[in-house]
Amino acid sequence: MDLNDRTSLAELMSRYVSTETGFGVPKDGWRICLAHEFKEKRKPFQAKDVSISNMIMHLSLGVRYLRWWYKKTQVEKKAPFIDMFRALPLNQIYGAPLGGIGGGSITRGWRGDFCRWQLNPGMYHYKTVTANQFTVCLRRGGQTVYQQVLSTERPPTLHGWNWGYCGEYAFYHALYPRAWTVYHLPGQNVTLTCRQVSPVIPHNYKDSSLPVAMFVWDIENKNDYALDVSIMFTMVNGSGHEDDKSGGHWNEPFHLEKEGESVSGVLLHHQTPVNPYTLCIAAREKSDQEISHQTAFSPKGTCSALWSDLITDGRLDSPKDSSTPTQKGEEVAAALAVSCSVPANNHNSVEFSLAWDMPKITFGSRERIYVRRYTRYYGTKGDAAPSLSHYALTHYSKWEESIDEWQRPILQDGSLPSWYKSALFNELYFVVDGGTVWVELPEDADISGGLRPEDGGLPAQPEVVKEYGRFAYLEGQEYRMYNTYDVHFYASFALIMLWPKLALSLQYDIAGSVVQHDPTKRLNLMDGQYSPVKTRDVVPHDIGDPDDEPWVRVNAYLIHDTADWKDLNLKFVLQVFRDYHLTQDEQYLKDMWPICQTVMETELKFDKDGDGLIENSGYADQTYDGWKVTGPSAYCGGLWLASVCMMCKMARMLNCESVYQRYRDILERGSAAFDRLLWNGKYYNYDSSGQSLSNSVMSDQCAGHWFLRASGLGDGDYQAFPKEKICSALKSVFDLNVMSFADGQMGAVNGMRPEGVPDRSSVQSDEVWVGVVYGLAATMIHEGLVEEGLRTAEGCYRAVWERMGMAFQTPEAYCEKGIYRSLAYMRPLSIWAMQHALNNRPNHNKTTDEDVGQD
Numbered sequence: 099m100d101l102n103d104r105t106s107l108a109e110l111m112s113r114y115v116s117t118e119t120g121f122g123v124p125k126d127g128w129r130i131c132l133a134h135e136f137k138e139k140r141k142p143f144q145a146k147d148v149s150i151s152n153m154i155m156h157l158s159l160g161v162r163y164l165r166w167w168y169k170k171t172q173v174e175k176k177a178p179f180i181d182m183f184r185a186l187p188l189n190q191i192y193g194a195p196l197g198g199i200g201g202g203s204i205t206r207g208w209r210g211d212f213c214r215w216q217l218n219p220g221m222y223h224y225k226t227v228t229a230n231q232f233t234v235c236l237r238r239g240g241q242t243v244y245q246q247v248l249s250t251e252r253p254p255t256l257h258g259w260n261w262g263y264c265g266e267y268a269f270y271h272a273l274y275p276r277a278w279t280v281y282h283l284p285g286q287n288v289t290l291t292c293r294q295v296s297p298v299i300p301h302n303y304k305d306s307s308l309p310v311a312m313f314v315w316d317i318e319n320k321n322d323y324a325l326d327v328s329i330m331f332t333m334v335n336g337s338g339h340e341d342d343k344s345g346g347h348w349n350e351p352f353h354l355e356k357e358g359e360s361v362s363g364v365l366l367h368h369q370t371p372v373n374p375y376t377l378c379i380a381a382r383e384k385s386d387q388e389i390s391h392q393t394a395f396s397p398k399g400t401c402s403a404l405w406s407d408l409i410t411d412g413r414l415d416s417p418k419d420s421s422t423p424t425q426k427g428e429e430v431a432a433a434l435a436v437s438c439s440v441p442a443n444n445h446n447s448v449e450f451s452l453a454w455d456m457p458k459i460t461f462g463s464r465e466r467i468y469v470r471r472y473t474r475y476y477g478t479k480g481d482a483a484p485s486l487s488h489y490a491l492t493h494y495s496k497w498e499e500s501i502d503e504w505q506r507p508i509l510q511d512g513s514l515p516s517w518y519k520s521a522l523f524n525e526l527y528f529v530v531d532g533g534t535v536w537v538e539l540p541e542d543a544d545i546s547g548g549l550r551p552e553d554g555g556l557p558a559q560p561e562v563v564k565e566y567g568r569f570a571y572l573e574g575q576e577y578r579m580y581n582t583y584d585v586h587f588y589a590s591f592a593l594i595m596l597w598p599k600l601a602l603s604l605q606y607d608i609a610g611s612v613v614q615h616d617p618t619k620r621l622n623l624m625d626g627q628y629s630p631v632k633t634r635d636v637v638p639h640d641i642g643d644p645d646d647e648p649w650v651r652v653n654a655y656l657i658h659d660t661a662d663w664k665d666l667n668l669k670f671v672l673q674v675f676r677d678y679h680l681t682q683d684e685q686y687l688k689d690m691w692p693i694c695q696t697v698m699e700t701e702l703k704f705d706k707d708g709d710g711l712i713e714n715s716g717y718a719d720q721t722y723d724g725w726k727v728t729g730p731s732a733y734c735g736g737l738w739l740a741s742v743c744m745m746c747k748m749a750r751m752l753n754c755e756s757v758y759q760r761y762r763d764i765l766e767r768g769s770a771a772f773d774r775l776l777w778n779g780k781y782y783n784y785d786s787s788g789q790s791l792s793n794s795v796m797s798d799q800c801a802g803h804w805f806l807r808a809s810g811l812g813d814g815d816y817q818a819f820p821k822e823k824i825c826s827a828l829k830s831v832f833d834l835n836v837m838s839f840a841d842g843q844m845g846a847v848n849g850m851r852p853e854g855v856p857d858r859s860s861v862q863s864d865e866v867w868v869g870v871v872y873g874l875a876a877t878m879i880h881e882g883l884v885e886e887g888l889r890t891a892e893g894c895y896r897a898v899w900e901r902m903g904m905a906f907q908t909p910e911a912y913c914e915k916g917i918y919r920s921l922a923y924m925r926p927l928s929i930w931a932m933q934h935a936l937n938n939r940p941n942h943n944k945t946t947d948e949d950v951g952q953d
Contacts (some may be wrong), residue, residue: 102515102517102896103515103516103517104894105930106896106900108135108899109532110129110130110131110900111129111130111131111134111269112131112134112599113131113133113134113265113266113268114131114133114266114268114269115266115267116266116282118280118282118289119151120271120278120280120289120316121270121280121291121316121318121445122278122291122293122316123271123278123291124271124273124278124509125509125516126273126509126516126519126520127271127272127273127399127519127520127523127524128271128272128273128520128872128899128905129269129270129271129272129522130269130270130905131209131265131266131268131269132208132209132210132250132266132268132269132270132279133250133264133265133266133268134265136190136558136902136903137901137902138901138902138903139186139235139904140188140912140916140917141188141916141917141918142186142187142188142917142918142920142921143185143861143911143917143918143919144182144185144917147861147916147917148861149858149861150894152860152861158626159623159624161256162621162623162626163182163340163623166178166362166621166623166951167181167182167183176462176519176645177221177578177645178576179577179643179645179654179655180576180577180578181576182225182863183683185576185919186575186576186921187223187225188864188902188903188904188918188921189213190902190903190904190905191207191208191209191211191213191226191273192205192207192208192213192214192905192906192907193205193206193207193208193270193277193278193905193906194206194272194274194275194277194294194296194524194527194533194905194906195214195296195527195530195531195661195821196294196297196311196439196452197296197308197309197310197311197454197530198296198297198305198306198307198308198309198310198472198532199298199306199307199471199529199530199536199600200307200470200471200472200529200534200535200536200537200569201307201308201309201454201456201470201471201472201536201599202216202218202219202309202375202454202456202711203215203216203217203338203530203531203534204216204217204311204452204454205906206294207226207241208270208272208275208279208307208518208905209249209250209251209270210231210232210248210249210250210263210279211226211227211230211249211251211318212226212227212230213225213226213227214531215313215337215338216337216363216375216531216533217337217375217454217456218372218373218459219373219459219461219533219535219644220461220533220535220572220578220580220643220644220645220648221462221533221578221644221645222533222575223337223338223339225335225337225338225339226338227334227337227338228251228253228255228256228357228397229256229332229334229397229401229431230332230333230334231247231248231331231332232247232248232292232313232315232329232330232331232332233245233246233247233248233251233259233329233330233332233408234246234248234281234283234290234327234328234329234330235327235328235329235330235408235409235412235435236283236286236288236325236326236327237326237327237328237411237412238323238324238325238326239326242287242409242410242412243286243287244283245260245405245408245409246260246263246283247259247261247340247877248263248268248279248290248292249261250262250263250265250268253847254731255397255398255399255401256397256400256401256906256920257351257400257402258294258399258400258401258402258403258404258406259401259402259405260405262761263281264284264588264641264745265368265634267281267282267283267284268280268281268282272344272520272524272905272906273505273519273520273523273524274298274523274524274525274526274527275295275297275298275299275501275523275526275530276293276294276295276296276498276501277293277294278291278292278293279291279292279294281300281672286321286769287319287320287321287326288318288319288320288321288325289315289317289318289320290315290316290317290318290329291316291318291456292313292314292315293312293313293314293315293316294311294312294313295311295312295313295314295494295497295498295501296310296311296312296530297310297490297494297497298501298526298529298530299497299500299504300504300595300596300597301596301597301598302500303471303566303597303599303600304475304598305493305497307470307471307472307474307475307536308453308472308489308490309453309454309455309456309470309472309486310452310453310454310487310489310490311450311451311452311453311490312449312450312451312452312490312491312494313331313449313450313451313452314447314448314449314450314494315329315447315448315449315450316445316446316447317438317440317445317446317447317448318440318445319440319441319443319444319445319446319614320443321442321443322442322443323442323723324439324440324441324442325439325440326412326437326438326440327412327437327438327439327440327446327448328408328412328413328435328436328437328438328440328481329378329435329436329448329450330408330414330433330434330435331433331434331435331450331452332367332375332397332404332416332431332432332433332434333364333366333379333432333433333434333452334397334429334430334431335347335348335349335366335367335368335377335424335429335430335432336368336429341368342368342429342799343424343426343427343428343429344370344426345423345424345425345426345427345428345431346369346423347366347367347368347369347423347424347429348367348369348394348420348421348422348423348424348430349364349365349367349393349394349420349421349430349432350365350367350393350419350420350421351363351364351365351391351393351416351417351418351420352364352365352378352380352484354484354485354487354488356488357490359382359383359488359491360382360383360493361380361381361382361383361451361484361487361488361491362380362381362383362389362391362434363378363380363381363389363391363451363484363487364378364379364380364391364393364432364434365377365378365483365484366378366379366431366432367431369423372460372464373458373459373460374429374456374480375454375455375456375480376454376455376456376480376481376483377452377453377454377483377485378451378452378453378454378455378484378486378487379432379434379450379451379452380434380450380451380453380484380487380491380493381434381436381448381449381450381451381486382449382491384438386438386439386446387436387437387438387448388413388436388437388438389434389435389436390413390414390415390416390434390435390437391414391416391432391433391434391435392404392407392415392416392417392432392433393417393419393420393421393432394415394421394430394431394432395430395431395432395433396428396429396430396431397429397430398429404433404606408433408714412435412437413435413437414433414434414435416743418428421914424940432855434450436448436449436450436784446477449491449494451486451487451490451491451494453483453486453487454483455476455480455481455482455486455739456470456797457469457470457472457473457476457477457479457480457482458470458478458480459535459537459646461642461644461645461646461648462643462644462645462646462647463645463646463647464652465647466647466650468535468537468538468540469537469538470535470536470537470538471536471537471538471567472486473538474505474538474567479873482596500619505523508522508523508933514936515888515892516591517534517892517895517896518888518891518892518895518932520895520899521891521895521899521929522929522930522933524899524905524906525908525926525927525929526592526596526927526930527906528571528589528908528923528924528926528927529571529593529596529597531575531906531922532571532572532574532575532922532924533571533572533575533578533580533644534569534570534571534572535568535569535570535571535580535648536567536568536569536570536600537567537568537642538567539559539563539564539567539568540569542914543558543559544558544559545558545559545560545563545568545606545607545610546558546610546613547610547611547612547613547614548613548614549613551689551692554692554693554696555610555613555692556606556609556610556689556693557689560606560928561688562599562602562603562606562683562686563603563606563607565599566599566600566602566603567603568607568649569593569600569603569604570607570641570648570649571602571924572644572924573585573923573924574906574910574920574922574923574924575921575922575923576920576921576922576923577910577920577923578643578644578645578654579639579640579642579643579654580640580641580643580644580648580654581607581608581640581641582639582640582655582924583608583637583638583639583640583666583669583670583870584639584665584666584669585923585924585925586604586651586924587669587672587673587858588869588870588872588873588924588925588927588928588931589869589924589925589926589927589928590604590673590927591808591876591927591928591930591931591934592927592928592929592930593927593934594677594680594681595675595680595930595934596930598677598680598681601677602677602681602683602686605674605677605686605690606689607641607649608637608638608641608670609670609689609690609693610689611632611637611638611641611652612634612635612636612637612638612670612696612697613634613635613693613696613844614632614634614652615630615632615633615634616630616631616632616651616652616653616705616770617630617631618630618631620630620656621656622656623656623657623940624657625745628658631651631652631653632652632653632732635696635697635699635700636666636667636697636700637666637667637669637670637697638652638653638666639652639653639654639655639666640652640653640654640655641672641737642654651924660780664704664712664734664738665733665734665737666703666736667697667698667700667701668697668701668734668737668740668741669737670693670694670697671697671698671741671744671745672737672740672741672744672805672809673805673921674687674690674693674744674748674754674801675687675696675747675748675809676688676805676808676809678690678748679808679809679810681739687748687751687752688752691748691752691754694745694748695745697744698741698742698761701738701741702764705744705764708767709767709768709770709771710742710764710765710766710767710768710769710770710771711730711733711738711767711775712735712738713729713730725762727784727785727787727843728785728786728787728789728792729775729785729787730772730775730776730786730787731773731776731784731785731786732776732782732784732785732796732799733784733796733798733799733801734784735768735772735775735776735802736764736772736782736800736801736802736803736818737802737805738768738802739765739768739769739772739799739802739818739819740802740805740818741802742761742764742765742768742805742818743765743806743811743816743817743818744805744806744809744811744816745761746758746761746762746765746815746816747811747816749761761855765818768820769819772819773820773823777823778793780827780830781795781799781826781827781830781831782796782799782800782823782827784796784799784849791851791857791859793852794849794850794852794857794859794863795814795830795831795834795835795852796848796849796851796858797835797846797847797848797849797850797870797871797874798848798870798873798874799827799831800819800824800827800828800831800874800877801873801877802818802819803819803824803877804873804874804876804877804880804931805816806818806819806934807877807880807881808880808931808934812880821881824881825873825881825883826862828874828878828881828883828886829883829886831846831874832846832878832883832886832889832890834850834852834854835847835848835849835850836886836890836893838850838854839856839866839914840893840914841892842889842893843896843897844866844894844897844912844914845866845868845871845890845891845893845897846866846871846890846893846894847864847865847866847872847914848862848863848864848865848866848867848870849862849863849864856914861912864910864913864914865912865913865919866897866911866913866914867910867911868894868898868908868909868910868911868912868925869910869923869924869925869926869928870925870927870928871890871891871893871894871929872891872926872928872929872931872932873928873931874887874890875887875888875890875891875932876932876934876935877935878890878926878933879895879932879935879936879939880935880938884936884939887932887935890931891932897912898912902918904918904921906922907921908921908922908923909921909922909923909927910925911925
């Protein structure tokens with residue numbers, strides 16, 4: 099552990115007064131004392147943060163957005179896909195989410211609160227449910243000597259419970275998909291370690307889909323006498339949403355025995371008219387442990403009866419009957435307790451599972467019914483919660499073996515700093531907690547867009563989609579659009595490296611939408627013009643809003659006319675070959691080749707002067723759509739040349755010689771024009787306009803080259819950019835955008851002037867985009883600038899996770915001081931591009947921590 103890691107750990111753990119280290123807690127990860135308070139309190143980006151010049155420039159946009167927002171919220175009673183007036187305030191509480199991929203998610207905060215809910219697909223609800231808690235009861239000689247809710251809170255309800263656990267005696271440690279909370283019980287000489295496990299396992303497409311999580315409690319008794327210990331898990335029937343009081347909800351105990359293992363618990367049936375579900379808390383029966391329950395209690399008032407029930411003998415009454423359905427305005431909760439004996443100076447453990455079963459889902463428009471991926475194994479009847487719980491309780495140890503096997507080589511690589519190991523795994527939270535849906539493909543579905551393979555299209559049901567289903571995740575929890583493609587371009591490394599079948603399935607969905615055409619005219623908020631919702635032969639911005647009907651109506655984003663964007667088509671081509679390079683799936687390459695040719699033909703129309711380089715105008719690239727560009731630019735021009743290079747490679751592989759020769763000619767002309775128009779001797783200018791800010795240093799100027807390197811290209815016949823110029827550009831970015839910004843402690847600012855001050859010409863140019871920084875760091879690593887790459891990315895991690903309190907809600911952007919934009923964003927998954935680059939370092943022999951003397 100290096101000095102910076104020790105310093106950061108000391109700050110986050112400065113209020114921890116115990117010496118207990120917990121049971122089986124790993125060294126690497128994100129660790130924080132439950133009593134910690136973040137000093138830095140940031141606010142979301144608001145209109146007042148826009149400079150006067152930018153406000154004047156975008157005044158008409160603001161007026162049009164306000165009118166649209168009013169109609170959406172006040173007339174249609176819908177939530178805007180981006181709500182500029184009600185941005186999420188920063189709540190510095192979140193921890194690792196629970197559950198697998200695509201079945202809904204529940205986030206448990208680092209202080210133990212159940213505080214963020216996404217059970218309805220893509221729609222988030224931020225509510226801490228006070229009664230959802232773990233409580234410990236210690237008994238000696240038949241008498242209860244200690245009973246405590248393991249929460250630092252002192253809520254205004256449930257006064258009959260013993261609240262206010264001292265957070266100075268506990269810490270939280272996250273290494274996703276697991277997390278540990280260590281509680282030293284003051285005066286009791288007992289330490290509890292709660293290990294939270296979710297089945298998020300690379301290349302496992304069954305268990306990774308399951309909506310379940312485990313809580314394994316390791317109990318260390320350091321007394322010279324035995325103790326009887328009970329852990330009680332309480333859960334409200336609902337999520338803290340107003341529909342918890344809609345009436346008709348009910349609970350029932352259950353017992354399930356199969357394959358020689360028995361589990362018991364309580365089912366909480368949440369009977370809403372749309373997307374009903376069942377929650378389930380359960381435990382595995384063991385000969386030396388006792389499971390007891392309370393089927394129903396009211397989570398309001400003092401709730402002293404439940405507390406007294408447990409304190410009397412460490413057990414609950416365990417009624418056998420179901421509860422009566424709730425009345426309107428009434429809430430109901432359930433409790434489950436597991437009791438065991440812990441010998442003197444010894445250890446024991448108890449296990450709980452939490453499952454939720456919402457097999458069928460509809461999106462906001464309620465036009466179609468989808469079934470979630472896990473129903474392939476557990477059915478669609480809504481009765482799977484007991485079986486899901488049984489499976490989790492009897493298989494979680496195998497999950498952990500798989501997780502250890504996956505993570506161990508990286509955690510034991512002594513050449514990698516500890517902060518990086520934490521960032522790499524913990525940023526994966528978004529694969530589950532990105533409003534993610536993973537559904538089965540209906541038997542009658544046709545994803546091709548109506549164009550068949552013989553006409554240059556796709557099969558109606560490609561094998562990978564039929565076998566692995568459809569996958570979608572949000573651009574961000576605040577930017578509610580599924581599979582936003584320009585952002586997925588960065589984030590996609592996590593999927594293609596860990597769940598490649600999901601990455602390919604997503605690509606087929608995008609490819610099928612390319613040929614679709616929706617002529618419906620709508621207003622573009624940026625320029626006030628009307629244009630078709632979807633233009634043929636253009637990659638869509640996104641596949642839809644979960645509050646509408648994703649996959650059916652694409653392009654929820656209505657700021658610009660999507661037909662004008664240059665980068666989306668290019669990013670499709672770049673991902674196609676990158677994905678083939680990493681999977682070697684020849685059928686995928688053959689299926690995608692006609693679509694690649696189609697979108698490249700669309701792009702060639704923007705080569706106005708025939709020099710092999712496409713031109714931009716206005717806000718013509720989607721990624722930096724708030725930053726004006728004129729003429730060929732470093733970003734889009736670089737993506738274009740990389741795409742042309744990949745077209746050459748694919749044409750050769752598929753024996754399309756005429757196509758190869760055509761794109762080879764374009765590549766040679768375009769590369770020469772790119773250098774002539776944009777290279778200034780040190781780096782590539784932002785654009786070729788020659789205007790006062792055209793020579794700004796863009797942090798993302800080498801994005802095209804990054805994808806070439808990630809795809810095994812960039813040299814010899816498949817080189818688009820001279821290596822010496824790429825290295826010079828990256829060093830300029832490091833010197834200016836990284837080290838000359840915020841003392842080199844916050845990553846790379848998007849735009850920097852050559853004189854060393856941020857470019858403030860737009861609302862985006864002086865922001866740091868975390869996911870772009872991780873991609874930049876990967877590019878540096880590919881070019882041998884490993885120390886520079888790690889230093890660049892480290893600034894973002896330490897700013898977000900250690901100073902700003904944004905753990906498990908990494909934002910899209912932040913400025914040097916004061917503000918952030920769009921919490922819990924997709925793009926930071928691009929940190930897996932860094933791992934891809936590290937994996938491909940020449941002559942890289944991994945060392946262990948012992949080899950380099952780390953402790």
